[in-house]
Structure formats: structure tokens, C-alpha cells
Amino acid sequence: MKRISLLFVFFIWLVPVGYAKGKILATPGVSTFEGSAGGGLVPWAQLAGYDSEDEYSTTGFCTRAGLKDFDLSVCGVQLGLYDRIEMSAAKQSLGVQPLGLAIEQDIWGIKTRLYGDIIYSKWPQVSFGVQHKRLQDRAVAASLGVSQFSANDYYISASKLHLAAASGYHLFWNLTLRRTAAIETGFLGFSSDAQWQPEVSAAAFLNHEFAIGMEYRTKPDELAIGESHWRDLFIAWFPNKQVNVTFAYLDFKQVAAIPQQNGWYLSLSGSF
């Protein structure tokens, strides 16, 4: 974790602060545990940061999640350019309590907005993204007979905010199709056979600062270890354009063949 913090501080020093503020509060969403902007589990079509067409933004985040037998720590950074391109880097560390060890994975991401604006365009905003995943601790994956330790996830996302759609409250949805060969999102390596996996999110805005929502992310089961689809219930708070706090309840069912993995999730991010 020390290395991550240093990396984070270095990045913030390196990139001049942009003070991007051209998007409406909360519309960039939050940071996924894989670094891309989205919900917590699902990358969304929105790009990280408040940059509009003539601005750039920098965002940093850290997330902690605790399941019955696992704990996850992630920190990452996102650079947003002109509401057109998002680049992200995230360092994940998954603590596996039954084995008394941690598995680290690095994820480098890029996402580009292809069409639209979640508020103003008639059709949903659409983006395409790549997550390049590099598993750092390979022993557990290798012990399961996996021999591939890095791979790319490709995804296409569509999202839309429907203003005043439910009794005057804003409703939001996102649909993502991900092409992935990752086993347990990469912590157990990658198979040679990529699959298309749908992921969905939906949320409602209680007011200008608070949104509640749900997510559902399907996963392949290439290793036939009963890999589960993941879901969560979240509440996100946007007190201003610099700070976001997201809390979630996770229901991951079975992780790495260990059942009943549910727990909590807390994510903090800062945007400039």
C-alpha cells in the first residue's frame, strides 16, 4: 500500500491541477474497483472527472472492500481529456484470508466517448474502453493450472440519465458488454477463451448530491470453479465536484470457490 500512496502523490504533483468543472454535479459517476469511471463494479459510458470539451481533469481514488474471506484494497488515478478520453491506472491488492496472502494486480485503462451525452443527447452516451490487466502475484493462479497472467478486457458501454423520469426524480441506467477472459476479474489469471459478458447498473437521484443504485456484473466460469455473478447496492454522495464518497453492500456469492462472500465497500475520490 505504501508504494501505491507514493505513486498517487507523485501523480498528483506531476499533473498540473486543472480545476475542471464543466460537467453537472455527479454526472461523471464514481470509480470502479478496476480504475475506470463507472459504478463500483461496472464501467460506465461516462468519463472520470468534471472536464467538458475544453478542459482536462485529474482524479484519484482509494477503495476498500471486505468480504467474509477476502478483503480488497485499490487505489488509482484517472486523467480526463476534453470529455473525450479517460486514462486510468489502478493497483489492486486482494487479501485471501484462508491462505494468509495477498494477490496484487495492476490495471491500465483507456476509454473513449464515441457518442452523446448522458443528459442532453436523444440517444444514450456510448463509450468504448480497454482494461489491460497484469497479475503481479501469480502463484495462486499457477497452482490452479492457469498459465496466462495478463490480458485485455474490451467493453462497450451505453448510459442515460432520464431527467425527472420517476415522479420527478432523475433515473439513470448503464449497460456494458465486456469481452473478457479473466478468472475472478484477473486475480486467478486469464483463460485463452474470451467471452462477452453483460453488466448492468441502475440508479435514482434522491436530490442533487445523493444517488442510490444497484449493479449486476456477470462473469464467465472458465475454470469451472462455480464463479458467481456479482451484485451490489450502493449510495453515492457528491457534496461538491471535488469529493465523492460511495458506500455499498456487496453480494458476491462465491469467490474462488469459497461460498457466502458478502460484505461492505467504501470508496473515496478526489477530483481536480
Place this chain on the structure above:
Amino acid sequence: MSQLNQALLLSANLLKTLSSIVLVGLILSCSSQQPIPSCGENPNTLYAKLGSQAGIEKIVDGLIQAIGRDQQIFHYFREANVSHFRAGLIQHFCDIANGPCRYQGDSMQQIHTGMNISEGDFNRLVELLIEVLEQLDYDIPIQNQLIARLAPLRSQVIKI
């Protein structure tokens, strides 16, 4: 792709569940004070919910003051005739809120041509309007309905 079908079905259900949660919230929040629509008007119009003519005048006056204090977008309005702008905006809000007015001013394109308003500056105006609606204590659904009716105008306003 049966998983996709499942996922779509699930997202529809999620939205339904969320709508009902929001509906409960709305019912619980109905006790708050709102301006009372005057007699003879349909109380269900957004115009009535905004407090009819007097309410809309307060919103527009608040917005004009907020623009006057705003360093980012004030320059678009520096040349504007305030009383003309005020009368036009009141009529426009009354019209889009289904009030008893028809907006008869210049079209959005005519007004904004040559101003080359950026996406970020348009959003700044939306934010100022939200701040004014918050200050005037309108319930969130009423704020949102007004925003929802103004948002489609963006394409007739920016970058022309």
C-alpha cells in the same frame, strides 16, 4: 446472448424497484410547504407547482442576480437589456411549464447565434438555476421537472 436478455430484464426490474422506492420517498416528503396555486388554475401543471406567475418571477429574478454575480458566464449577458431579458424569460418559463402564456420572443437560435456558448458554460447556467431553486425551497421533483423541460433546448443554444 440469453445472459444479455436476463440482464436487460434485470435492469428493467431494478428501475421499477427504484421508482417505487422513490415514490415512497415522494409520498413521505409531500408535507413540505409549497406556494399555493391561485384559484381557477389546474393545480397539476408545473406552472402551478412553481407558484404561478409570482413564483416564476422570483425564480427569474434570482437567476438574474446569480448571473450578475457569476464570473464565468456574466460576460454573455453584459450587453443584454435586463428588463427585456427578464420579461422574455418569465414568459418562456411560464410557457414551458404549461402556464397561461405563449412565448412570443425571438427563437432560441436567434438569441444565441454568435454567442458561441460552450458546453461547460451552458452547464454553469443550469447549476445557477438549480441553486436558485434550492434557495427558494422547491421540492426536488419540481426542480427536476423544470430542468427536464429546459434541457432539450441545449442544442438550440450552444455553439452557434
